[in-house]
Every structure is written in C-alpha cells, then in structure tokens.
Amino acid sequence: MCGICGICNPRGVETSLVEKMTHIMFHRGPDSGGTWLNDARTLALGNRRLAVIDLDPRSNQPLHYPERGLSITFNGEIYNYTEPRKELEALGHKFRTHSDTEVVLHGYAEWGFDAIHKFRGMFAFALWDDNKKLLWVARDRLGVKPVIYYHQGDVFAFASEIQQFSQCEQFKLSDDVSALYDTLTYGYIPSPKTAFKELRKLEAGHYLVWQDNKLRDVKYWDVTEFGTNRISANDAISLIREQLEQAIALRLVSDVPVGTLLSGGIDSSCVTWYAQKNADHPLYTFSIGFDEHSELEFAKIVADAVKSNHVVRHYDVASAKEDFARWMFLYGEPHGDSSIFPTTLVSQMAREKVTVALSGDGGDEIFWGYKRYQHFAEHNGQHGFPLRGAFRDFVHKYYPFMSKGRIRSQLYLLDDFELWCVLMGGFPKADKERLLNAELLREFRDYDDYWSWRRFWKSELPLATRLQYLDLKTYLPDDIMVKVDRASMAVSLEAREPLLDHKLVEAAFALPDKLRSDGKTLKLIFKQAMRGVLPESILSKPKKGFSIPWMTWVKSMPDFAQQRGDGGFFKRGLSLPPNYTVLVLQQWLKR
Structure with a gap:
C-alpha cells in the first residue's frame, strides 16, 4: 500500500x-519515499511506500524498467502477481525484484493496456511510457484505491488524496457548489465530482490515458452477467464457498503481519474464519464497541471459535x-459517514500489532444485505395514488422537520429516486427547501438531484439486482471505500477487502435472482x-451496521450540534438539525 x-x-x-505533494501523503507510506523526473522535465512521479510485499529497498518507488523506457508509481496490491510473472518469465522477461509492482511494468511492456485484465487485486497506479510519451493512470475494478486528478489546459496531475492539491497553492481551486449541494442528497460527493471544480475522481473500473496533451477516459470493467448462471441452489452454495475461500486466502499474501477487523457481523466473521483456516499461525483480530451500541459478544464468539489473538477496545x-475535528477532515471534502470514527479507531488498534488487516466490506452490496432493499421493495410503486400531492403538502406542513413521523409518511409519497434518497438518509428537494438559502434554491431549481443514481439505474433488471448494482457503482466506491481508505491510511494500515474480489462479485451477480x-x-x-x-448465533442474529450511536453522542457535543446557518449556504439564523451530514458540511464551509 x-x-x-x-x-x-x-x-x-x-x-x-511534486516533492511537496509526496510529503503531504507521508502517512500513506512511512517506510520510504521518492520522486522522479523524466529527462525532459515535463513529467514527475512521486510515491510514499508502505512496504508489504518484497521489503527489499530495490522495490522502492517510483520503479523503472529502463530497457523499455517505463516508470511507475503504484498503490495497492496485485494478489495473483505470481501468475502473470510466470507467464512473463516464460516469454523471456527478467525481473530485478520480487514485487508485484514490477509485474505491472513488465505486463504493460508485453500486453499493453490489456495487462490490466490479468491483475486480481486493489490498485491505483500511473505508468509512464517514455517511448510513446504516454501516461497510463488506472483504478481497480471496485474502486478500493483512489485516484484524484487535475486537468486544466495542458497540465495534468494526479494524486491519492484531495489534500495533495488543496494544500499546494500552485493548484488554483474553487468550490464546486453543485458538489456541496449533492452532499445533502447522497451523504457524499459522487464521482466523478469532488468539492472543487478543478478536481475529479477517476471512477472505479476506469483508466485514463494522457498523450499529446489530451486525456482519454476508458471503462475497462463492469458487471455484465446478471442471473445467467442457471445452477442449482446446492451448486451455488458450493461456488460461493469456493470463491470466498480463494479470495480470502489470496489476501493473506504478505511479507508483514496480517490480521482481521472483526465487527461480529457475518461478513467480517466469514473473512476471519477463512483467514485463520488458511494461516499457519494464530491471527490477530480487532474489535471495537460503543456505549449502547456493540456487537462485541458476537465478535468474541468468532474469535474464540478460531482461537485468534483477540484485541478489544471500547469507544465513548x-x-x-x-x-x-481531526477525523472529520480526513476526506479533504465533506463526507457524511459517521462510521469514520469506528473505522479509524479500529485501524489504529490494528496498526499497533499488524501492517495489513482484512475487513468484511462489500458483503452487503454483493449478497443483498441492506435493510433498505427490503424497505424499498415494500414501498416501491405506492406513490401513484390520486391525492399524493395534497397529502404530501399536509405532511410537509404539519410534521416537524426530520421527525420520524415525517420520514415514515414520506415513504408513501415519493417517486423511486426520492424514496431511495430518504432510505439512504439523504434530503429530497422538499427538505432542502427548509435548509438552504433562497438564492441557492433558485440556482438549483431545475437541477437533477439524482443524476448519479440515474446513471446506474438499470430498470431492465429485477428489483433486487437493480438495487445491488446501484450500490455497487455509487455508495460502495464513493462512500464505503473512501472511508476505509482514508481511515486506514491515516494510520499507515493496509486494509484489504476480500469480499470485493472481482471474481467473487461476478460469480455472485451471475447467480439467479431467486437464489x-x-x-x-x-x-x-x-x-x-x-x-x-460459522456459529449459528452469527447467522441468526439481526443485522447491525458498523456505526456509532450518533443521536446519543450529539447531545453531549453542544458546540458542534447547536449550529445556525450563516446565510451563505444554509438559511441565515436557521437552527440546523443534528444530522451528521448537515453539520459536517457546515464545518467544511467554515474552513
């Protein structure tokens, strides 16, 4: 990493x-750092390395293949790197290191852009071809690793984090008000937008090609097979077990200590179970609990069952x-996911013992795990009754803003995207009218609040698959993976997500919908x-997300919770609701 x-x-x-941009991300790679300029001084690469595979200094970056004029800066891991390496060696390639990064260099030399289809892992990299004067910038299929880029005129730049641009005065940045507005809808800023007009996020499963001062964006991967694998339930169970164990075993490849983040839910329990099964020594497992909100008892059941070295802490x-204040700004832009707290804390715990930790992220998206899927199915199609408009006006007038009664009533009044917005914890247009100043409302009167979801809404798919795919393309890469990357990298921990192995994802989506x-x-x-x-108690317990008791905590933080709009974005004098997204956005606007 x-x-x-x-x-x-x-x-x-x-x-x-480029040296300053590299130094700003020191936390992402404290083991070594380097920069490199080409002979023409028109291109520079920077890297901070967290050494995980091949600890030899020869694998420090940027890494070069001088015989072919290739140089690379790489973030992530290619878990199956030994497979393409053997292919390349059979074709006559000679390697100087044992790193997966060098395999990417030689893979490009042999197969060009098609090399990316041979890589199984999480990655973000930039590879310079000096002969073709071409820069190839790629992001992994599921968006586990980030790429932020800047393109103004004939200048192109990229980085792992927004702060590498915002903290360098040479990059003239201006707020993208539409992206800040989007935060209230989604709880995050959806790709390809960032909080700044001049910066963009490279989307998951895409790569960029910069050549002749022109930028080309290419989508190289997507889920394309939905319900096409017509197999029996027993065969499907065997397939999922096989793919799970293979994906988890692959992610144990490391030259440094590995552990697991164990919440007590089925996803992290599965990862922990198969990880320990495939390890040759007791692994460390890490769990965190909160006042009035804890699954520590279930985490202990799994830890005891696999006989791991279990570490537990409480957070209040x-x-x-x-x-x-420190963790809220890890993202470099407003981000309304309060689980940054437990994620960062459990990452801190893990880093005291290990350098790599496997997590259970992604299980909800690929295995239909969110309660909102059930709620959407229940209320979908109930918004077409004749008096909908009058009832909606009544609800907005007489139910207190953000009250449970108002939210529950709205579920029967909203169209598909408004319904999804409310279920995701966002603010539909009618609620934004209660928050935002009049000038801003006029500016966004005809704005499509749901543009990001609309891009990936496949109406031809069965409802269950449609909602999973929507989350896979939006919420997963833009919220969950951003949170996990920033929280883990803030403490120099490599987080690995085996449930997002692309072969497992493809196998799951290809199963018949009814299975x-x-x-x-x-x-x-x-x-x-x-x-x-897994123990039956893990399988039968109610779902509980990895979150904090926010509404309880916020009562003890009056300086943060009791804020009023200043008229610039929110209505002047308005007492802002104790909604995490709203309050984070307000703090960011005050920066």
Missing part, C-alpha cells in the same frame, strides 16, 4: 511541487469529542453458504 502523485506539464515541472463520547434474494431474507445465499461454517 502506498500513496501516489504525479504531474505532466509541457512547460516543465517544478521539482519542489469523550473520545469522540477529541477526535471529531440471491427471496425478498425477505437478507444475505440469503451467503447465510446458506456459511451454515455449518
């Missing part, structure tokens, strides 16, 4: 600028007060596959 950056400028690159509101979901049981096929593997 590392941090990357680079600049292309035909008029020359300032060495001090007093700790949250100290950590809030993945009966419309009632969350994670139906996953639970069936884990029956007889």
Whole structure:
C-alpha cells in the first residue's frame, strides 16, 4: 500500500511541487519515499511506500524498467502477481525484484493496456511510457484505491488524496457548489465530482490515458452477467464457498503481519474464519464497541471459535469529542459517514500489532444485505395514488422537520429516486427547501438531484439486482471505500477487502435472482453458504451496521450540534438539525 502523485506539464515541472505533494501523503507510506523526473522535465512521479510485499529497498518507488523506457508509481496490491510473472518469465522477461509492482511494468511492456485484465487485486497506479510519451493512470475494478486528478489546459496531475492539491497553492481551486449541494442528497460527493471544480475522481473500473496533451477516459470493467448462471441452489452454495475461500486466502499474501477487523457481523466473521483456516499461525483480530451500541459478544464468539489473538477496545463520547475535528477532515471534502470514527479507531488498534488487516466490506452490496432493499421493495410503486400531492403538502406542513413521523409518511409519497434518497438518509428537494438559502434554491431549481443514481439505474433488471448494482457503482466506491481508505491510511494500515474480489462479485451477480434474494431474507445465499461454517448465533442474529450511536453522542457535543446557518449556504439564523451530514458540511464551509 502506498500513496501516489504525479504531474505532466509541457512547460516543465517544478521539482519542489511534486516533492511537496509526496510529503503531504507521508502517512500513506512511512517506510520510504521518492520522486522522479523524466529527462525532459515535463513529467514527475512521486510515491510514499508502505512496504508489504518484497521489503527489499530495490522495490522502492517510483520503479523503472529502463530497457523499455517505463516508470511507475503504484498503490495497492496485485494478489495473483505470481501468475502473470510466470507467464512473463516464460516469454523471456527478467525481473530485478520480487514485487508485484514490477509485474505491472513488465505486463504493460508485453500486453499493453490489456495487462490490466490479468491483475486480481486493489490498485491505483500511473505508468509512464517514455517511448510513446504516454501516461497510463488506472483504478481497480471496485474502486478500493483512489485516484484524484487535475486537468486544466495542458497540465495534468494526479494524486491519492484531495489534500495533495488543496494544500499546494500552485493548484488554483474553487468550490464546486453543485458538489456541496449533492452532499445533502447522497451523504457524499459522487464521482466523478469532488468539492472543487478543478478536481475529479477517476471512477472505479476506469483508466485514463494522457498523450499529446489530451486525456482519454476508458471503462475497462463492469458487471455484465446478471442471473445467467442457471445452477442449482446446492451448486451455488458450493461456488460461493469456493470463491470466498480463494479470495480470502489470496489476501493473506504478505511479507508483514496480517490480521482481521472483526465487527461480529457475518461478513467480517466469514473473512476471519477463512483467514485463520488458511494461516499457519494464530491471527490477530480487532474489535471495537460503543456505549449502547456493540456487537462485541458476537465478535468474541468468532474469535474464540478460531482461537485468534483477540484485541478489544471500547469507544465513548469523550473520545469522540477529541477526535471529531481531526477525523472529520480526513476526506479533504465533506463526507457524511459517521462510521469514520469506528473505522479509524479500529485501524489504529490494528496498526499497533499488524501492517495489513482484512475487513468484511462489500458483503452487503454483493449478497443483498441492506435493510433498505427490503424497505424499498415494500414501498416501491405506492406513490401513484390520486391525492399524493395534497397529502404530501399536509405532511410537509404539519410534521416537524426530520421527525420520524415525517420520514415514515414520506415513504408513501415519493417517486423511486426520492424514496431511495430518504432510505439512504439523504434530503429530497422538499427538505432542502427548509435548509438552504433562497438564492441557492433558485440556482438549483431545475437541477437533477439524482443524476448519479440515474446513471446506474438499470430498470431492465429485477428489483433486487437493480438495487445491488446501484450500490455497487455509487455508495460502495464513493462512500464505503473512501472511508476505509482514508481511515486506514491515516494510520499507515493496509486494509484489504476480500469480499470485493472481482471474481467473487461476478460469480455472485451471475447467480439467479431467486437464489440471491427471496425478498425477505437478507444475505440469503451467503447465510446458506456459511451454515455449518460459522456459529449459528452469527447467522441468526439481526443485522447491525458498523456505526456509532450518533443521536446519543450529539447531545453531549453542544458546540458542534447547536449550529445556525450563516446565510451563505444554509438559511441565515436557521437552527440546523443534528444530522451528521448537515453539520459536517457546515464545518467544511467554515474552513
């Protein structure tokens, strides 16, 4: 795991600028760092390395293949790197290191852009071909690793984090008000937008090609097979078990200590179970609990069953007060996911013992695990009754803003995207009218609030698959993976997500819809596959997300919770609701 950056400028690159961008991301790779300029001084690459595979200094980056004029800065891991390496060696390639990064260099030399289809892992990299004067910037299929880029005129730059641009005065940035507005809808800023007009996020499963001062965006991967694998339930269970164990075993490849983040839910329990099964020594497992909100008893059941070295800590509101300001700005832009707190804390715990930790992220998206899927199915199609408009006006007038009664009533009044917005915890247009100043409302009167969801809404798919795919393309890469990357990298921990192995994802989506979901049981096929593997208490317990007791905590943080709009974005004098997204956005606007 590392941090990357680079600049292309035909008029020359300032060495001090790429060095500063590299230093800003020191936390992403404390083991070594380096920068490199091409002979023409029109391109610079930077890297901070967290050494995980091949600890030899020869694998420090940027890494080069001088015989072919290739250089690379790489972030992530290619878990199956030994497979393409053997292919390349059979074709006559000679390697100087044992790193997966060098395999990417030689893979491009042999197969060009098609090399990416041979890589199984999480990655973000930039590869310079000096012969073709071409820069190839790629992001992994599921968006586990980030790429932020800047393209103004004939200058192109990229980085792992927004702060590598926002903290460098050479990049003239301006707020993208539409992206800040989007935060209230989604709880995050959806790709390809960032909080700044001049910066963009490279989307998951895409790569960029910069050549002749022109930028080309290419989508190289997507889920394309939905319900096409017509197999029996028993065969589906065997397939899922096989793919799970293979994906988890692959992610144990490391030259440094590995552990697991164990929440006590079925996803992290599955990862922990198969990880320990495939390890040759007791692994460390890490769990965190909160006042009034804990699954530690279930985490202990799994830890005891696999006989791991289990580490537990409790987190309370007093700790949250100290950590809030520091952790809220890890993203470099407003981000309304309060689980940044437990994610960062459990990452801190893990880093005291290990350098790599496997997590259970992604299980809800690929195995139909969110309660909102059930709620959407229940209320979908109930918004077409004749008096909808009058009833809606009544609800907005007489139910208190953000009250449970108002939210529940709205579920029967909203169209598909408004319904999804409310279920995701966002603000539909009618609620934004209660929050935002009049000038801003006029500016966004005809704005499509749901543009990001609309891009990936496949109406031809069965409802269950449609909602999973929507989350896979939006919420997963833009919220969950951003949170996990920033929280883990802030403490120099490599987080790995085996449930997002692209072969497992493809296998799960290809199963018949009725095997993945009966419309009632969350994670139906996953639970069936884990029956007889995990303790029954883990499989039968109600779902509980990895979150904090926010509404309890916020009462103890009056300085943060009791805020009023200043008229610039929110209505002047308006007492802002104790909604985490709203309050984070307000703090960001005050920066």
